[in-house]
Amino acid sequence: MNEAPLLFDATHTSHTPAQTGIQRVCRSVFVELERRGPIVPVCFDPHLGDWRQLNRTERQTLSDRSANSTAGSRGAKWTLAQKVTGHVRRMAGRREKLPPARGLLCVELFSARVGRHWSRLRERVTGPTVAVFHDAIGLKLPELTPPATVARLPGYLQELLSFDGVAAVSEDSAASLRDYWKWLGIADAPPVISLGLGWDPPPSVPKPSTSRPIVLSVGTIEGRKNHRALLDAAEQLWREGLAFDLELIGLARPATAPEASTQLQALRKSGRPVRVHGSVSEAALHEAYARCAFTVYPSLMEGFGLPVIESLGHGKPCVCSSRGALGEIARGGGCVLVDSPDANSLAAAMRSLLENSAARESLAGEARRRRFRSWADYAGALTEWMSTLRLRR
Numbered sequence: 001m002n003e004a005p006l007l008f009d010a011t012h013t014s015h016t017p018a019q020t021g022i023q024r025v026c027r028s029v030f031v032e033l034e035r036r037g038p039i040v041p042v043c044f045d046p047h048l049g050d051w052r053q054l055n056r057t058e059r060q061t062l063s064d065r066s067a068n069s070t071a072g073s074r075g076a077k078w079t080l081a082q083k084v085t086g087h088v089r090r091m092a093g094r095r096e097k098l099p100p101a102r103g104l105l106c107v108e109l110f111s112a113r114v115g116r117h118w119s120r121l122r123e124r125v126t127g128p129t130v131a132v133f134h135d136a137i138g139l140k141l142p143e144l145t146p147p148a149t150v151a152r153l154p155g156y157l158q159e160l161l162s163f164d165g166v167a168a169v170s171e172d173s174a175a176s177l178r179d180y181w182k183w184l185g186i187a188d189a190p191p192v193i194s195l196g197l198g199w200d201p202p203p204s205v206p207k208p209s210t211s212r213p214i215v216l217s218v219g220t221i222e223g224r225k226n227h228r229a230l231l232d233a234a235e236q237l238w239r240e241g242l243a244f245d246l247e248l249i250g251l252a253r254p255a256t257a258p259e260a261s262t263q264l265q266a267l268r269k270s271g272r273p274v275r276v277h278g279s280v281s282e283a284a285l286h287e288a289y290a291r292c293a294f295t296v297y298p299s300l301m302e303g304f305g306l307p308v309i310e311s312l313g314h315g316k317p318c319v320c321s322s323r324g325a326l327g328e329i330a331r332g333g334g335c336v337l338v339d340s341p342d343a344n345s346l347a348a349a350m351r352s353l354l355e356n357s358a359a360r361e362s363l364a365g366e367a368r369r370r371r372f373r374s375w376a377d378y379a380g381a382l383t384e385w386m387s388t389l390r391l392r393r
Helices: 021-036 056-063 080-091 112-116 118-122 147-162 171-184 227-240 258-269 282-291 306-313 324-330 343-355 357-369 375-386
Strands: 006-009 039-045 050-053 103-106 129-133 165-168 192-194 214-218 245-249 274-276 294-297 318-321 335-338
Touching: 006 021, 021 039, 021 056, 021 306, 021 375, 039 056, 050 118, 103 375, 112 118, 112 147, 118 147, 129 147, 129 171, 129 375, 147 171, 165 171, 165 375, 171 192, 171 324, 214 227, 214 282, 214 306, 227 245, 227 258, 227 343, 245 282, 258 274, 282 306, 294 306, 294 343, 294 357, 306 318, 306 324, 306 357, 318 324, 318 343, 324 335, 335 343, 343 357
Parallel strands: 006 039, 006 103, 103 129, 129 165, 165 192, 214 245, 214 294, 245 274, 294 318, 318 335
Antiparallel strands: 039 050
């Protein structure tokens, strides 16, 4: 007897080549789940007005972990053909037929429009429904978060109540969600677990020779990622005469990145050795980690902090905050921790690694001894937990 498939919502990721954090998580989880058993990736098609299976192109976009977005945007893009097809089928009254499913998993931060139609998808699922929860940082740092995200979060956090279980990416994120529901007075909230994300070791990447150290920072350029403090710290060290290159990888979010972008332009114009790559492929990302001396993750607050474990997994020390989810990851070694990631604290941490190669190598040894959950481990733990959930609806 054939096993019923798992439905996997990929409404956003199947329509963008962007490789930001959530997209990378979504793609990695899907690829591993596909190896484990039958899975049907679906999306809510706004032009059809219904849920449907992904077509071949959308499925390729979802599965492509080597994608490199050159559009400079993380937004979902629907082609003219997809729009026309959806409208024609809608006018003809054709509702998508989805197979009976043993469960439903949503890894993305879904939109309000998708949330309004969850009930129509749940009708086709006989087993548990689970959402992966990343963070509620928009409510904690609204001034550094895009206004649309801040406005969306309260509704999103309440919509999570309709799931049978929620897998938070860290203890910090799990506590944030539980506390928010407690504040709302919710008596019968779904169970929330903390399940740290996965990471896969890189292929063998030759370490290129460089004339001076490269300091790497990976992450979306936006307010809460705190790039302005990093750039101030780098400028402080360059003025002191320290020789190093600063390399940034990540898309800029227009709503909260203008000041950091202006600062970057000024530094480049003045001749400072700083490079910005935007979104890159997985191969290019591995190469960047291989050639750097160490990384800096200046973020003020994270739900998890994937670039930290990626840095450590590559055997490269990381400068990051000692608080919240980042502190959870960093406590195992290989990091230089700062209580507050302001410019002076970041400069002091960077200076210690740039001037003391022995300390840098000691931390690199700690990093190489760290062991992290693989994406296969994560997918297995997630589906195993799903199988224990009771249906709440």
